Amino acid sequence: MPAWQSSISDTDTWKLARFIHNLPRLGAASAATAVPSQAPPVTSTQDKYALKIQNGLAFSEFRGYESWQVISISHNGGALAAIVGNPAMINAYKAGTPGNGKPFPDGAKMAKIHWNAKVNAGEPGAPTVPGPQHDVDLMVKNSKRFADSGGWGYGVFEYDAASDMFRPGNLNDKPPQANDAKCGFACHTAVKTKDYVFTDYGHR
Numbered sequence: 001m002p003a004w005q006s007s008i009s010d011t012d013t014w015k016l017a018r019f020i021h022n023l024p025r026l027g028a029a030s031a032a033t034a035v036p037s038q039a040p041p042v043t044s045t046q047d048k049y050a051l052k053i054q055n056g057l058a059f060s061e062f063r064g065y066e067s068w069q070v071i072s073i074s075h076n077g078g079a080l081a082a083i084v085g086n087p088a089m090i091n092a093y094k095a096g097t098p099g100n101g102k103p104f105p106d107g108a109k110m111a112k113i114h115w116n117a118k119v120n121a122g123e124p125g126a127p128t129v130p131g132p133q134h135d136v137d138l139m140v141k142n143s144k145r146f147a148d149s150g151g152w153g154y155g156v157f158e159y160d161a162a163s164d165m166f167r168p169g170n171l172n173d174k175p176p177q178a179n180d181a182k183c184g185f186a187c188h189t190a191v192k193t194k195d196y197v198f199t200d201y202g203h204r
Helices: 010-021 023-034 087-094 185-194
Strands: 069-076 079-085 109-119 128-141 152-160 165-168
Touching: 069 087, 069 109, 079 087, 079 128, 087 109, 152 185
Parallel strands: none
Antiparallel strands: 069 079, 079 109, 109 128, 128 152, 152 165
8 A cells, every 4th residue: 555655554554454354244244233124023922821711711721722633614704713622522523422412521622713804816716714813712621610601611812913912802802701711601502402512523
């Protein structure tokens, strides 16, 4: 650097040369920290299984429901649902319950996962498909624990897609949900002869 020879020492010249040599690496590091918007969005760290309905079911009683076998599906109004059951529930269905006149055994569990329905215009026939999740309805058979509600305990956990968080259902929801294990029992008395279960096991 002859033009600066009179004002920059040899030591400073070599320092500047090393700095210029490292500029590509410095630029890459700056670029990596300058675009946080490309990082994946922050998601909820909520442990949904820590939730519990006052005087009622705990979400943790249904741990693993996400991988349970599908019993059937439904489309009601603006919602789509998949009804799934734990192995005790599925085995009872396969054995003929409730058509065989036998009740579902204690320990049988069902989960009804609701999504807001949406039309997918990009698929042939513009099918109605699941959109954002809405809630999860739960049922467990325990004839002693829930003797005053037909042997079944019920629970609803509402889901908010914006926050990726669940909460127990309450009286402001539609339909309203009371804070006890009997919420839903009045509705299910219509199928008392089917051991209070609406859903038939879909043929496959």
